[in-house]
Amino acid sequence: MAKEITITVENFEEEVLKCEKPILLDFWATWCGPCMRQGPIVEALAEEGYAVGKVNVDEQMALAQQFRVMNIPTLLVFRNGEVAERLVGLTPKDKLKSILDA
Numbered sequence: 001m002a003k004e005i006t007i008t009v010e011n012f013e014e015e016v017l018k019c020e021k022p023i024l025l026d027f028w029a030t031w032c033g034p035c036m037r038q039g040p041i042v043e044a045l046a047e048e049g050y051a052v053g054k055v056n057v058d059e060q061m062a063l064a065q066q067f068r069v070m071n072i073p074t075l076l077v078f079r080n081g082e083v084a085e086r087l088v089g090l091t092p093k094d095k096l097k098s099i100l101d102a
Contacts, residue, residue: 007053009062015053017081022100023051027067027074029058034090038073041093050100
């Protein structure tokens with residue numbers, strides 16, 4: 001069973017850019033209501049074996065700025081080290097699964 005990974009500037013390259021399968025990054029914050037609703041969806045995907053990373057924008061401002069995250073939740077799907085999809089706002093699990101499975 002896979003688990004979600006807290007993504008930081010220090011582990012970004014190893015955990016995201018070198019990931020062999022698509023990885024979903026959830027940019028979130030503790031004070032964000034929609035993020036608190038998105039969180040369990042992302043966690044469920046991790047439990048199902050999808051590669052998932054969480055980026056707390058308050059703690060990882062450099063990553064949020066690097067990927068121009070202006071609103072949260074923002075979900076980025078990386079494939080082969082590149083951003084393949086960008087989703088802003090609450091996103092249903094079935095949509096995320098279809099993107100990750102594509």
